[in-house]
Amino acid sequence: MVTTEKKDSLSEQQKYKIAEPHDLSPRSKWLRDCYFLGVKREWNNEYMPFTTGLLEDRQFAESDYYIVPEIYFYLGIKSRGIFSSSLSLMAEEVELPKDFWSKSLPERRIIFFEKVMLDKIPQEIIGPELLAGGRFNTQLSKCLNEKEQKLFDKLNLKARNSVFKYHNHGFGNAGATSGHIIPDYEYIIKNGFKSVYNEALERYNKFSQKEKNGPLGDELRAIIQASEIPRKLAKKYAEECKRLANDSNDETRKQELEQMAKNLEIVPWEPAQTFWQAVQSLWLIHMLVIAEESYPGPGLSFGRTDQHLWDLYKKDVIDEKNINKDFAKEILGSFWFHCNTAYDAQMRVGNNGITAGFGQLMTLSGCGPNGEDLSNDLTYTILEVIDEWSPILEPKPNVRLHRNSPDKLLDIIVDMITKSQGAPFLLNFDERSIAGMIREGIPKEDAWDYACVGCLENTMQGNDRSGTVNCNPNLAKSVLLTLNNGKSANQNQNVIMLHPKEKKPIQMGLKTGIAEEFKTWEEFWDAWVKQVKFQIKYTIETYNISEEFRANWMPTPYLSAMVKGCISQGIDVRNGGPEIRFITIEGVGYATLVDSLLAIKKFVYDEKKFTIAELKEAMENDFKGKQEWVVMQSLLKNRAPKYGNDNDKADILAQQVMEIWSQECFNYKTPTNFQFRPGMLSWNYWAGEDAGFTPATPDGRIGGQFLSNAISPTNGADIQGPTAVTNSVGTVLGGKDEDGGYVNYLPNGASHTLTFNPSLLRNPELKEKFKAYLRGYIENGGTSLQINILDASMLKDAQINPEGYQNLLVRVTGYNAYFVSIGKELQDEIIAREMHNM
């Protein structure tokens, strides 16, 4: 296999050098280079569709993508869209056992899954790698018979229509998507899959005959069969390793392959006895989740890996010295390689927002039950691997900081931030995060052991499915509903062309009164409160359709085997099985909403500078066409108090807004018995379609412009520097109570992005000061911080000379993306973002 060409000299026009991988062993370098060969590689991990052979059989689960509005067009309007049809056309038929169609749906799905993984997909070892587990990007048949398929299609259309309507009227998006969970990997690494198998069998045997014949029995039989798949697959990989070992003339490689075969004969079925086996076990059981869900890994996260693997790392590397640290890093290097091949799924589509931020998250460091720090040598080894492999997208690290985080860790983190354009990890803040976990009902004695999924979403490990990205309401919509007495225009221009009748505003929200007639701010505020509560309810109603649809039709027994609660209850992870069950409502456009309310309060009610009618007229015209509208827009943008400046006037109202919308989420449950909870992630919606669908807002923003991003202030509105915006973020999350205890209204966490100029970190003295800023953030800030160290002129250069910046990583709302792979608009936004130049 060829390796990538390394550019030693920068092209003449390109002015800046970007971070490069360094100190990689030849093996790790080979694997990294191989990954970046992309479509030029002989081997790849593209989607592989498989069918039962029935005419109407389908593979593509479009409900996974209701939260990706950019691709709605490909999902179809009235029937199957192009994604579904083309995958069906390409699908390879799987020979089914004779009694297949007499089995229950969960069992059928597991039988099909097993057939594909063992018999259809080849088991391959790639180059000099040390971990088996190559191809896993499947598109599996839904395993429905003709009658079921018809009903499925009908219900699918109903779910689609409801979410399209919600979206096209500017409410946001919602859908039951996959991934976004930390399975109980730690338990399986330490106890082996056989423990799960035995537990499931024991549970099944305790069922009454009636239970065995019902859905509980169906699910458990499927889980029991699922529990053996990792063992059977490992055996096949072991055979391949032995074959390669026999063929190998290189004595070292021969021994490696033989050891890999031995490892695979032990794990994942038995407990891992070595560090190498532990990492092998982790990778194999992880990739099988991706394969079962036919979802290439977004948010399927590892949890606190530096804790889970620590005992065996300590034994092998430190105490018994069975392997040296460099070899441990090579094992991890193979793991890094495999994680990234998830992106092969749509490798021919190119680098876009969808393929640039899956988020198989690894949580590092953090506190223990008594606030003590749990960083260990493995934490630092993993950070070294990240540093040496960067820039690279997966696995995405998230470093937990807290009051007792050691200086050593902060030194390394600040150094890594300095070296890279976008910090190669997110920072998560324990005290604020744990307060949120406690708020949602996790006992205090457990909450310290939370970890993050996807980007920054806080969940518990091994027993918690919190549907962390499933509902994404555009909160700015609530103020528009208030201004229009609940009427909503179809804001999707494409849909207007298709359905011209819908151009007229229709009553979608509540009738809260004609805003022009409100006499006082209190009247306006009360109406807004009703509308935002309505919006949460409407979001949940829309979401529940796809949630119930998925629960009934697409169980995942293999994943259920690895999530505590599913076996004991006999219920699938998608149907209410996990011990901890939440669905997260991720508020989008928070600062746009807050700033809009602040502007209305000041100009319409406090100062009476203009009326609601005048404001609405100006908004309808995008503040263009009349001098008075231009002046009004300028006033709204510049003279109203703004969230993000540590200004009490703005932040008190911002905190009220936060409390009202977030508390409302807790009033609802799904039909599958998941509790709704709030968070603020807002992925790319603030810059994508939600922004495009939102007309002018009372904060002076014109129609189609970006909304604010997650919990960050409106772009450019924070003018008091990083400490002020940090204090504001902490304040609106609830600040601290009378006893100094942290409050956090958003248990899921809240994404906060800050961009700093490189000059802030130019010498050791300033690095010390930046550490102090981070320690201040622990006290005053939010749950999650992503740091960009960017020079605006560098980004402008990257826009003009993209070829020189292919590996330039920037952080965009909690996920890493390559700067040149994101759209021009978002690029411009990043450039325009206020640079905190010191």
Place this chain on the structure above:
Amino acid sequence: MANSMTGNIFEIQKMSTEDGPGLRTTVFFKKCNLRCAWCHNPESFYPEPSIQWFSVRCIGCGTCLKVCPDHAIQMKNDGIHIDRQLCSQCGICVENCPGTALRKLGEEISLDDLYKIVEKDAAYYLNSKNGGITVSGGEAALQPEFTAKFLQKCKENGFHTALDTCGFVSKKNLEKIIPFVDLILYDLKEMDPTKHKEFTSQSNEIILENAIWILNKIKGTKKKMWVRTPLIPEFTATKENIQEIGKFIVEKLENKIDRWDILAFNNLAKDKYHRMDLPYPCESLELFTSEEMDKFLQIAKETGVKNVRWTGLTQK
């Protein structure tokens, strides 16, 4: 107890990293008795508030013309012009400008209000080594009662305190403030008295005398002194000047200061002068390169002063 005493300030800079140790908030006070040719805070020259027009923020609506009671504002092809003779600095135009293109720099702030603002960043001061508050300007020591009370309150709450001074103030004023500061950032700009007068409008005798006086005053206490020297091309940035300042530090200050910072000239104030309709004496000066600053640093180090550093903006 509430304190309604007021100070005349023109800016509060949070997360300040360049005015003393740790993370700080720097409060800039109005008024100064020197007129340094390179001053990058010309808005501090006069006690009255100064009204400035920021062209990039102006939408050209003409509101200011209508509301100005002094008829001091005109709109010309190149933007807004304020007749400084007519303008009474009433600030009505500022209050009515939709784009915040007109800004009033300078306000009377009560001690309590000021403290409330700086207190918000306590977590950053207390988590950094000696982080806290710096009073700068202009010349904070020209408002001694307010400055002293303010710093006292900061100290009582555990914040590190620093006074950034040009030294051209009376000992009586310094006497009031020094008990409440942990660090004195002391400017030594030019050793030649004639040149000093030429560059800053005043001779340097009082400044040098005060430096020695302060050093003797803080001797044996935990208080520290840093000397700062702005290196301005065509003005202070000469080998002889650096050597003379070094000699002064070693001999007259007994080499007992904690640190000597030599500060590279920056041209960031250019726009400020234009906005205030003042001539900028450093208009044509270029930034140093980092190599040049390294050379100056070497000269400074050779004088025998301990802990010399350079900082500031340089050419790329």
